[in-house]
Amino acid sequence: MKPQIQMLDLSAQHRKIQREIDEAIRGVIDTSQFINGTAVDEFARDLATYTGAQQVIPCGNGTDALQISLMAAGLQAGDEVLIPAFTYVAAAEAASLLGLVPVWIDVNADTYNMNVEKIEAAITSRTRAIIPVHLFGQAAEMEAILQIAAKHHLFVIEDAAQSIGASYSFSTGETKQCGTMGDTGCLSFFPSKNLACFGDGGAILTNDSRLAARLKMIASHGQSVKYRHEIIGCNSRLDTLQAAILRVKLRYLNDYNAARRQVAACYHQGLRAYSNFLTLPVEKSHTTHVYHQFTIQVKNGKRDALKVYLQEKGIPSMIYYPLSLPEQPVYANANVNTNTNTSAAAQAIVAKELAASVLSLPIHTEMDDEQLCYIITQIQTFFN
Numbered sequence: 001m002k003p004q005i006q007m008l009d010l011s012a013q014h015r016k017i018q019r020e021i022d023e024a025i026r027g028v029i030d031t032s033q034f035i036n037g038t039a040v041d042e043f044a045r046d047l048a049t050y051t052g053a054q055q056v057i058p059c060g061n062g063t064d065a066l067q068i069s070l071m072a073a074g075l076q077a078g079d080e081v082l083i084p085a086f087t088y089v090a091a092a093e094a095a096s097l098l099g100l101v102p103v104w105i106d107v108n109a110d111t112y113n114m115n116v117e118k119i120e121a122a123i124t125s126r127t128r129a130i131i132p133v134h135l136f137g138q139a140a141e142m143e144a145i146l147q148i149a150a151k152h153h154l155f156v157i158e159d160a161a162q163s164i165g166a167s168y169s170f171s172t173g174e175t176k177q178c179g180t181m182g183d184t185g186c187l188s189f190f191p192s193k194n195l196a197c198f199g200d201g202g203a204i205l206t207n208d209s210r211l212a213a214r215l216k217m218i219a220s221h222g223q224s225v226k227y228r229h230e231i232i233g234c235n236s237r238l239d240t241l242q243a244a245i246l247r248v249k250l251r252y253l254n255d256y257n258a259a260r261r262q263v264a265a266c267y268h269q270g271l272r273a274y275s276n277f278l279t280l281p282v283e284k285s286h287t288t289h290v291y292h293q294f295t296i297q298v299k300n301g302k303r304d305a306l307k308v309y310l311q312e313k314g315i316p317s318m319i320y321y322p323l324s325l326p327e328q329p330v331y332a333n334a335n336v337n338t339n340t341n342t343s344a345a346a347q348a349i350v351a352k353e354l355a356a357s358v359l360s361l362p363i364h365t366e367m368d369d370e371q372l373c374y375i376i377t378q379i380q381t382f383f384n
């Protein structure tokens, strides 16, 4: 019999910790402190301890975390922000909303992360910030990125939405968590993320207390004293209910990431021999991989055929992402938006190739051997 397979199984994950979650939710309801309740500060403290970040500013979602970071960086309209050409749209969108110019940096075909050798050529007199994204659960090459940023005085915003719990090792031997190496680090707790709440949620990490105060003000309508608005801000809060849920789930994050790594290890073992047909994710020695996604590249133009075949066999898969950012209509269509660096877009060749060949396979904390065996066997059968 064919096992039931989903891209992620939140219900099964939830059932295992239901009692603790129910208690946490009841605690919030009992106090009726739905906004800025004690669980928000408690979660911020727990997350600081977990990540090693000195300051944690909870906010509404990961996109807000990016936008608030850019607002705090003190940039001017027209300033340029370096963004990987292959990622989720959020970082570019936040920059565009503020009148900044996204400049695309092509990515490495093996790690899907920003190609550090392409960064300096893209820097101009208007470049002010860089947003490395730790895509699919593995850290970008932060040592080189931080060196280039220091040389060119760039503000560094890590997009760690997909990589909470992954760590990066510097050549000195020092190890830091994703999100704690730049000026700010942005997290998302969207339900599919490795640490997920029951709706939208996000946080900004920083080790700079002055910057933290500014980030907090921006997230709270530009005020640090109630009804005294000193700068333009926004309204971005993590609900107390979500914070209470996240406090419980943070205790399980290491187990969740270990379960994802276990699934990935099975995929690697089962598909290793198929390198003529597939490229498997590459784990770099400088970073741990927390496998937010297990994203393969399908060779010889067979991606879409494999996706259809798997669907017929009851196996879902997803294309993250079907277009590189320079190819997205909002950035590609000059009538809609000319405010991007078109020459850099033309050079984002690897990003475009990836968009045409990537396929993300089911990976979550509740997958069992039967499901995994079935998926691997079906992929093997397709290529055999």
Ligand SMILES: Cc1ncc(COP(=O)(O)O)c(C=O)c1O
Binding pocket: 061, 062, 063, 064, 087, 088, 090, 091, 133, 159, 161, 162, 187, 188, 189, 190, 200, 201, 202
């Ligand atoms: C890489 C990346 N950045 C940012 C975000 C935005 O996070 P949110 O959906 O919480 O706004 C996401 C979420 O999908 C993401 O995957």
